[in-house]
Amino acid sequence: MTSLFAAVTTETPVDTPIRRITVTVNGKQHTLDVEPRLLLAHLIRQGLELTGTHTGCDTTHCGACTVLIDGSPVKSCTMFAVQVDGHEVTTVEGLASASGLHPIQEGFRDEHGLQCGFCTPGMMLTAKALLDENPDPTEDEVRWALSGNLCRCTGYQNIVKSVLVAAARLRAKDNVEEDEAP
Amino acid sequence: MTVDEVKIGGLGAKRRRVEDSRFIRGMGNYVDDITLPGMLHMEILRSPLAHARIKSVDASAALAIPGVQLVLTGELLASRNLAWMPTLSYDTQAVLATDKVRFQGQEVACVVADDPYIAKDACEAIVVDYEALPVIVNPTQATANGAPVIRDDKENQHDNVIFDWEVGDQDGTDRAFAAADVVSELELHYPRSHPSPIETCGSIADFDRATSKLTVYMTTQAPHIIRAAVSMVAEIPEHMIRIVSPDLGGGFGNKVPIYPGYVVSILASILLERPVKWIEDKTGNLISTGFGRDIYLRGQMALRNDGKILGVRMHTDSDHGAFFSDAQPTKFKIGLMHAAFACYDIPVAHLTARGVYTNKAPGGVAYRCSFRITEAMFFQERMVQAAADDLGLDQAEIRRLNFVKDDDFPHRTPFGFLTDSGQYGKCLDIGLEAIGYEDFLKQKEEARKNGRLLGIGISTMTEPLGAGNSREYDILGIKMFDSAELRVHMTGKALLRTGAKSQGQGHETTWAQIVAHELGIPADDVVVEEGDTDTAPFGMGTYASRSTPVAGAAVSMVSRKIRAKARKIAAHLLEVSEEDIEWELGRFYLRSSPDSGVTIQECAMAAYSNLPDGMEPGLENNAYYDPPNLTWPFGCYIATVEVDPLTGVWDVLNFVAVDDCGVRINPMIVEGQIMGGLAEAYAMANMQFITFDSEGNCVGSNYMDYLLPTSWETPGFELHEVVTPCPHHPIGAKGVGECATVGGPAAFVTAVRDALKGPGVRNIDMPLLPDRVYEALTEGHDVSGSPPVRTDL
Numbered sequence: 017m018t019s020l021f022a023a024v025t026t027e028t029p030v031d032t033p034i035r036r037i038t039v040t041v042n043g044k045q046h047t048l049d050v051e052p053r054l055l056l057a058h059l060i061r062q063g064l065e066l067t068g069t070h071t072g073c074d075t076t077h078c079g080a081c082t083v084l085i086d087g088s089p090v091k092s093c094t095m096f097a098v099q100v101d102g103h104e105v106t107t108v109e110g111l112a113s114a115s116g117l118h119p120i121q122e123g124f125r126d127e128h129g130l131q132c133g134f135c136t137p138g139m140m141l142t143a144k145a146l147l148d149e150n151p152d153p154t155e156d157e158v159r160w161a162l163s164g165n166l167c168r169c170t171g172y173q174n175i176v177k178s179v180l181v182a183a184a185r186l187r188a189k190d191n192v193e194e195d196e197a198p
Numbered sequence: 199m200t201v202d203e204v205k206i207g208g209l210g211a212k213r214r215r216v217e218d219s220r221f222i223r224g225m226g227n228y229v230d231d232i233t234l235p236g237m238l239h240m241e242i243l244r245s246p247l248a249h250a251r252i253k254s255v256d257a258s259a260a261l262a263i264p265g266v267q268l269v270l271t272g273e274l275l276a277s278r279n280l281a282w283m284p285t286l287s288y289d290t291q292a293v294l295a296t297d298k299v300r301f302q303g304q305e306v307a308c309v310v311a312d313d314p315y316i317a318k319d320a321c322e323a324i325v326v327d328y329e330a331l332p333v334i335v336n337p338t339q340a341t342a343n344g345a346p347v348i349r350d351d352k353e354n355q356h357d358n359v360i361f362d363w364e365v366g367d368q369d370g371t372d373r374a375f376a377a378a379d380v381v382s383e384l385e386l387h388y389p390r391s392h393p394s395p396i397e398t399c400g401s402i403a404d405f406d407r408a409t410s411k412l413t414v415y416m417t418t419q420a421p422h423i424i425r426a427a428v429s430m431v432a433e434i435p436e437h438m439i440r441i442v443s444p445d446l447g448g449g450f451g452n453k454v455p456i457y458p459g460y461v462v463s464i465l466a467s468i469l470l471e472r473p474v475k476w477i478e479d480k481t482g483n484l485i486s487t488g489f490g491r492d493i494y495l496r497g498q499m500a501l502r503n504d505g506k507i508l509g510v511r512m513h514t515d516s517d518h519g520a521f522f523s524d525a526q527p528t529k530f531k532i533g534l535m536h537a538a539f540a541c542y543d544i545p546v547a548h549l550t551a552r553g554v555y556t557n558k559a560p561g562g563v564a565y566r567c568s569f570r571i572t573e574a575m576f577f578q579e580r581m582v583q584a585a586a587d588d589l590g591l592d593q594a595e596i597r598r599l600n601f602v603k604d605d606d607f608p609h610r611t612p613f614g615f616l617t618d619s620g621q622y623g624k625c626l627d628i629g630l631e632a633i634g635y636e637d638f639l640k641q642k643e644e645a646r647k648n649g650r651l652l653g654i655g656i657s658t659m660t661e662p663l664g665a666g667n668s669r670e671y672d673i674l675g676i677k678m679f680d681s682a683e684l685r686v687h688m689t690g691k692a693l694l695r696t697g698a699k700s701q702g703q704g705h706e707t708t709w710a711q712i713v714a715h716e717l718g719i720p721a722d723d724v725v726v727e728e729g730d731t732d733t734a735p736f737g738m739g740t741y742a743s744r745s746t747p748v749a750g751a752a753v754s755m756v757s758r759k760i761r762a763k764a765r766k767i768a769a770h771l772l773e774v775s776e777e778d779i780e781w782e783l784g785r786f787y788l789r790s791s792p793d794s795g796v797t798i799q800e801c802a803m804a805a806y807s808n809l810p811d812g813m814e815p816g817l818e819n820n821a822y823y824d825p826p827n828l829t830w831p832f833g834c835y836i837a838t839v840e841v842d843p844l845t846g847v848w849d850v851l852n853f854v855a856v857d858d859c860g861v862r863i864n865p866m867i868v869e870g871q872i873m874g875g876l877a878e879a880y881a882m883a884n885m886q887f888i889t890f891d892s893e894g895n896c897v898g899s900n901y902m903d904y905l906l907p908t909s910w911e912t913p914g915f916e917l918h919e920v921v922t923p924c925p926h927h928p929i930g931a932k933g934v935g936e937c938a939t940v941g942g943p944a945a946f947v948t949a950v951r952d953a954l955k956g957p958g959v960r961n962i963d964m965p966l967l968p969d970r971v972y973e974a975l976t977e978g979h980d981v982s983g984s985p986p987v988r989t990d991l
Contacts, residue, residue, distance in 0.1 A: 068225065131704070171877030
């Protein structure tokens, strides 16, 4: 990839600086040539065609563009693509595994934690970062953790419920796995 | 043998949403997710000034940037007679400014380039020479003597008044006031708010030179209206236009109007013969697209000493911004404002309304409400509260005294609407019980002794949802009915399409449940499609809580047409006459021998394989539904709050909502709608407003300044339900998506004011920011009018 929108044939002016980066996205390593001003959200959406990461506000407020970088939630609309050189990025497309949906995804579906779906990927990734760190959060801890992600449809109540349900399921699953361990 | 309705996902099933399986995987398909081969990108250059003459636009430097394909200016559009377009309220709106800019953020030029970065660079390279003009930011300035005429582009416009309108019985109201024991008065401002879906507006126009067909992927809640409008504006035959509204990241009324960005992207695609994508940035969305509210309301209520309401006078001054682009029924200039007081038995009322132009973005969209109903119900409930205060009456009692009684339906409202059903007293009782009304009043008095300020606010209202009927409701002359088309395939699976357009309401889930209810076909066997004008039947789209009342009714009616045909096929298969068979969910059977029967699926197969002689093959039909009346859901919302006397910050202690939206198709989704609506009610009461400084600068052009509530401050809500079926809807359902937003704000505001109640504080206008509450508390006076303008930015 020589420019952001590779599908469009533009002659890149000779003085356009290009940086080569290596980034692992959802477990797959990419080596890419990007303009230094290219935003991470655009690299993910247009460059890698992972359109589950949405851009809502352009200013780090709404959280629709949240991805995980080395496990921490980051708003990709105000981060440059070059900044993830050498790092691991997880997007919503990386949540489900071959064996099925992630319990957080199931939680959102089962508890009606989404309506229009636009904020949902960012919400789920923020929730994942929370539950990775704190498997048994209180309602307040969930509300605080999600407070950087805006939702206009749900009133948050069912989102919070979804995360709590997912947390309980993840804990139950961990217990089973521990019991089954030799 | 009977099919279990809940098991097949019929009426009342808390069916998991079909939409979610793609959304939770990040596989939704929003406009910005679509990439077409050879697609170009468009950005808009907006005016930094609220009112200015354009002396010149120089795009030469922009055109010199590599990758720039086209710069469109007002001049270019004017040469093609496209510089102005009609609005949904019979006004005109500039597509790209030619003579003047009339609000900050107005579209001045557009750049089309190979990628959006280049397009943004090029926008910055365009040089516009402006000559600043005096700015008008409120109705008082707009109607002052000698005020500059904002719309001097219009031939017969000599002032800034858009309309003077009235409804009701002035003489009768005067008589009621003459006979009153007490007259209460109230004046308030419902501030400008922005619906602000997280997804902004955008479009991809794709003009195909080979076929002359224009396809536009667009963030629209009403694709068919857009098709008609594009056909008129761009003079493209309607059959050569395909509007596709894919997944929408929320709408809330913001995605009903026609915006310049859509129109210019279409023109650019025609000129360049390549697909052109325009995705608005958040600032563009907040400063230029459909606002709600911004209205000054004042009124008087005539009462008997015992609290019985005898009559009401209302006057509204509404600020519509620079172009009158309200999306609302043609016949009514201030939406359904005159549905105010519908839940109370009031003999007579009179409303006057004046709308004005100002140098602000065009406003007046129905932000999560049925055309100004939010303002109407807020005023209604605050007025009732003011009357209760004046008479020293309990806020629950004055409502109970004046409610339309359960056996008084149908009831003619003071402004002439006909309400048809409700159990208002029952809803109030449930709400009071749930909040622990009597206990809270005692607790409040106790707390006050200890310096703690507790308050309680009640809001009760019925609102008209589901326009039309088509006799009275149209937009641009197009009647407000809606439609559904159902195809049952030979294996009993089905495809349903409607003229509505979901933006999160879950139509793909609930419409299938209505089919399941009517036909006994499992909801999982019905796929629902909306939003593509080439395939969906004509409909007016989704806003004003009209989907279930109108399109949902059409789904019932088309299913019943299918069932009627299936019945003839069943009689043929059972070798009896139609009169000898009965229907139970999913199956026709012999009345004389109930074990003998055929399923709807067997009938479907026969429709393609074993028909009676002379019958037309297939099992498909459509229905256009013109509702006989609006639906009238009822909501009772009660908030308890505590105000911090040292800071003016207030917290919600409890919130109880009792909603009667008739029969609930999917209770899970209904509750989701109510909770979402309550969060927006809380947002408007607490923090969400967009104001302007005296220069017309929009103060609130991003989420740092335009505050939306997060999961942290949004309170929890306790929901209760009452079911009074709608008497005219085929399955007894009523609209619900907006009730909580409409009725909720008054509960919060009344509760906060109740906490402060002392001599002098009658009104604090929204939003109840801590400084305003603190001022009311410490100064003991009203805090009214437009929110304070910050000049420190």
